[in-house]
Amino acid sequence: xxxxxxxxxxxxxxxxxxxLAQNDSTFFKRITSDSSKNQLNLDAVYNRPFLQAGxxxxxxxxxxxxxxxxxxxxxxxxxxxxxxxxxxLFVSSSIHRRIKFLSEIEFEEGTKExxxxxASLDLQFNPMFNLRGxxxxxxxxxxxxxxxxxxxxxxxxxxxATQMLPAxxxxxxxxxxxxxxxxxxxxxxxxYLTNGFxxxxxxxxxxxxxxxxxxxxxxxxxxxxxxxxxxxxxxALRNRKFGEIGLSTMQGIYNKFVDDGLILDEKRAVRVxxxxxxxxxxxxxxxxNGEWAWVAVNVPETFTQQYxxxxxxxxxxxxxxxxxxxxxxxxxxxxxxxCRLEFVDWNIGTFKETGDPIEDKIWAIVPALSFxxxxxxxxxxxxxxHAQTDILGNPAALTGGFQFGLASYF
Amino acid sequence: xxxNFIYLLFTLFCCAILFSTCEKILPPAPAENELLDGPIPGxxxxxxxxxxxxxxxxxxxxxxxxxxxxxxxxxxxCGSCHAGDGKGTPFTTLTRFGQTDHTGNQFLHLxxxxxxxxxxxGVQPEGxxxxxxxxxxxxxxxxxxxFLDFVTxxxxxxxxxxxxxxxxxxxxxxxxxYLREYVASRANAIAQxxxxxxxxxxxxxxxxxxxxxxxxxxxxxGITSNFEPYDSYTGHEIxxxxxxxxxxxxxxxxxxxxxxxxxxxxxxxxxxxxxIFQKIQCAxxxxxxxxxxxxxxxxxxxxxxxxxxxxxxxxxxxxxNDGYTEGSATTAEWRTPPLWGLGLSKNSQGGKYFLxxxxxxxxxxxAILLHGGEAQNSKALYQALSPQEKQxxxxxxxxx
Numbered sequence: 001x002x003x004x005x006x007x008x009x010x011x012x013x014x015x016x017x018x019x020l021a022q023n024d025s026t027f028f029k030r031i032t033s034d035s036s037k038n039q040l041n042l043d044a045v046y047n048r049p050f051l052q053a054g055x056x057x058x059x060x061x062x063x064x065x066x067x068x069x070x071x072x073x074x075x076x077x078x079x080x081x082x083x084x085x086x087x088x089l090f091v092s093s094s095i096h097r098r099i100k101f102l103s104e105i106e107f108e109e110g111t112k113e114x115x116x117x118x119a120s121l122d123l124q125f126n127p128m129f130n131l132r133g134x135x136x137x138x139x140x141x142x143x144x145x146x147x148x149x150x151x152x153x154x155x156x157x158x159x160x161a162t163q164m165l166p167a168x169x170x171x172x173x174x175x176x177x178x179x180x181x182x183x184x185x186x187x188x189x190x191x192y193l194t195n196g197f198x199x200x201x202x203x204x205x206x207x208x209x210x211x212x213x214x215x216x217x218x219x220x221x222x223x224x225x226x227x228x229x230x231x232x233x234x235x236a237l238r239n240r241k242f243g244e245i246g247l248s249t250m251q252g253i254y255n256k257f258v259d260d261g262l263i264l265d266e267k268r269a270v271r272v273x274x275x276x277x278x279x280x281x282x283x284x285x286x287x288x289n290g291e292w293a294w295v296a297v298n299v300p301e302t303f304t305q306q307y308x309x310x311x312x313x314x315x316x317x318x319x320x321x322x323x324x325x326x327x328x329x330x331x332x333x334x335x336x337x338x339c340r341l342e343f344v345d346w347n348i349g350t351f352k353e354t355g356d357p358i359e360d361k362i363w364a365i366v367p368a369l370s371f372x373x374x375x376x377x378x379x380x381x382x383x384x385x386h387a388q389t390d391i392l393g394n395p396a397a398l399t400g401g402f403q404f405g406l407a408s409y410f
Numbered sequence: 411x412x413x414n415f416i417y418l419l420f421t422l423f424c425c426a427i428l429f430s431t432c433e434k435i436l437p438p439a440p441a442e443n444e445l446l447d448g449p450i451p452g453x454x455x456x457x458x459x460x461x462x463x464x465x466x467x468x469x470x471x472x473x474x475x476x477x478x479x480x481x482x483x484x485x486x487x488c489g490s491c492h493a494g495d496g497k498g499t500p501f502t503t504l505t506r507f508g509q510t511d512h513t514g515n516q517f518l519h520l521x522x523x524x525x526x527x528x529x530x531x532g533v534q535p536e537g538x539x540x541x542x543x544x545x546x547x548x549x550x551x552x553x554x555x556x557f558l559d560f561v562t563x564x565x566x567x568x569x570x571x572x573x574x575x576x577x578x579x580x581x582x583x584x585x586x587x588y589l590r591e592y593v594a595s596r597a598n599a600i601a602q603x604x605x606x607x608x609x610x611x612x613x614x615x616x617x618x619x620x621x622x623x624x625x626x627x628x629x630x631x632g633i634t635s636n637f638e639p640y641d642s643y644t645g646h647e648i649x650x651x652x653x654x655x656x657x658x659x660x661x662x663x664x665x666x667x668x669x670x671x672x673x674x675x676x677x678x679x680x681x682x683x684x685x686i687f688q689k690i691q692c693a694x695x696x697x698x699x700x701x702x703x704x705x706x707x708x709x710x711x712x713x714x715x716x717x718x719x720x721x722x723x724x725x726x727x728x729x730x731n732d733g734y735t736e737g738s739a740t741t742a743e744w745r746t747p748p749l750w751g752l753g754l755s756k757n758s759q760g761g762k763y764f765l766x767x768x769x770x771x772x773x774x775x776x777a778i779l780l781h782g783g784e785a786q787n788s789k790a791l792y793q794a795l796s797p798q799e800k801q802x803x804x805x806x807x808x809x810x
Contacts, residue, residue: 074437075440076439202531203531204472205472207487265532300529303531304483304485304486328418354501385437392501394760395757399437
């Protein structure tokens with residue numbers, strides 16, 4: 001029912017805009033994204049191409065991502081799979097020169113998963129002091145902030161940034177953010193208090209500690225599971241010549257330790273730290289982007305060790321433009337060679353029974369070739385190879401295959 | 411024809427080649443004889459579909475408190491204990507306590523017979539009560555269970571020799587057990603004073619795969635069913651947390667898992683190694699060949715197979731006597747474990763061996779040397795072998 005409501009709402013919204021546009025061919029005005037080096041990852045939410053409707057303060061936009069893949073694990077394949085990964089719609093509005101609203105609604109795999117990823121009001125008192133409230137994206141790592149499909153040369157999102165850290169993890173809350181720039185330096189910060197995780201991070205069907213499981217809780221936009229806010233903070237520093245580095249953290253309590261005044265359990269903490277960086281090498285124009293994160297969860301000693309109390313993982317992407325010219329009639333088209341390396345250790349530690357290390361790891365290498373007819377559109381061909389070991393360290397399951405996909409803002 | 415058009419055609423051609431050759435450049439399947447999982451060849455389409463349903467329930471269904479896990483448990487899924495349908499490890503080893511002889515378990519009121527040493531959030535797990543003896547059981551491999559299930563009682567009784575009439579020092583006996591109320595006795599079942607022959611479990615105290623499955627759901631994961639409706643935490647009868655259909659699908663899955671395939675083809679060297687196995691009388695208990703009776707699953711009916719077990723209890727001596735037992739077995743008696751798939755054990759045990767009932771043996775040789783009781787003579791014969799013969803024997807066992 002919820003999905004039907006959103007579909008209907010979007011349909012009518014776009015219908016109205018199309019009707020208006022038919023009456024006036026100059027109705028839509030494209031607002032391109034800012035490609036200058038004044039942007040930090042925290043700006044990504046507004047730094048998107050929008051279409052502004054006439055002189056109204058409303059701008060709309062969105063992106064679409066789909067792919068076909070043929071993957072095989074240890075000789076067994078599900079064959080060719082065509083997937084509509086996601087379609088995202090955003091609507092922004094300038095209510096005042098210093099008051100803005102932006103919302104982002106995402107449809108994943110058709111209508112299998114529909115989320116309001118972002119719906120926040122920003123009030124600027126000072127560039128260093130902006131109040132943000134509503135549904136906001138917890139800024140852990142850089143991918144969470146800057147996740148739009150058309151920005152990436154890879155069909156899949158990084159495992160560490162989507163399954164270890166919850167991808168596009170958004171919650172109701174409020175907080176502050178700000179930016180300060182001087183000469184070649186830009187500093188930014190974000191600090192929010194929101195609703196947080198719940199017990200599903202260890203009570204889930206993934207058979208491992210899995211922070212994204214909390215996204216399955218439909219009540220998280222109206223109810224905090226334990227009344228304790230989740231703190232998410234990030235600082236980022238960018239030098240226009242050298243690139244950007246960010247440090248972020250999430251700290252909270254995940255379990256319902258008290259209910260109706262009765263104590264159920266001790267408070268159990270979840271703590272996450274992440275470091276991210278990106279840079280573009282001079283002359284070669286090689287873009288390097290990476291992120292590494294650590295997760296610590298207070299899992300009861302008496303629970304199964306299948307669910308680890310420590311995790312770590314990350315990824316590094318290297319993107320090398322190899323051709324930049326008019327191709328197939330597209331001016332300024334770019335062909336990139338790229339490669340991603342990624343790794344996640346889902347369960348750091350040793351077995352109590354034997355002292356042997358707990359395995360439960362995945363690593364992947366993803367070479368890629370991408371074609372960008374314009375900055376907002378990308379066609380990408382990836383070969384994916386990953387190896388996954390179980391908790392005991394038995395022979396790894398090997399998966400490999402090709403993925404071809406497209407993504408574009410619209 | 412423009413340059414662009416040629417580039418486009420070339421690109422499309424390359425993509426088409428790439429996708430059409432996918433299967434040739436992707437991770438291949440391991441050799442069939444390196445895997446324990448997979449169905450018996452020859453199942454019908456409908457049987458394959460049912461096998462897959464059981465496979466998903468067994469390997470993919472992870473229980474959570476929302477779906478009935480616990481509150482006390484040992485593991486969160488069937489597959490947690492039997493990775494790749496192989497043997498388990500000390501991490502997944504379970505503990506049973508409270509019974510010292512045929513009169514039954516004296517600690518049922520204190521959580522016996524199985525220790526649930528893990529618990530969901532906010533709940534304290536069990537401990538072993540003071541005064542209770544216990545034994546640890548490492549999960550066995552699941553492969554070939556269907557074949558063992560359809561060996562006739564008559565064949566098992568025929569292999570037994572309670573009074574050692576043949577004078578070989580080996581006197582295998584069945585474990586005579588009472589049937590759970592939901593378990594139907596086999597066609598042509600042999601009974602003795604209301605008791606039937608158990609054949610599954612370390613002590614052969616489980617009658618069939620339905621009992622094994624329903625009990626494992628209940629005792630290992632804290633999942634109640636119509637078969638085992640009592641919650642292991644409260645002792646109360648509660649609503650079923652798994653359907654009859656799922657349990658029966660898992661039973662079917664276990665029945666139709668293939669047998670482990672030998673990893674050495676029949677040749678002179680293998681024959682020589684096998685002769686050492688026979689020479690030191692391993693085969694007196696680890697019977698190389700058994701046969702099934704009638705089975706409603708056609709591929710299991712009247713088949714000869716090579717499990718290297720006799721499904722009987724044998725006294726294994728003081729070193730393996732934990733002081734705990736089940737059914738009519740004595741505390742020193744253990745059911746002969748099948749040796750098929752032994753060489754693949756490391757693939758499910760994290761690259762190591764954890765052998766014997768509780769995983770205490772870290773190598774095949776150590777397992778042999780821990781044999782005692784009825785196997786004392788075989789152990790002595792093994793010790794008398796030349797180093798080369800010992801190596802050949804172990805190569806043979808690893809190839810099973």
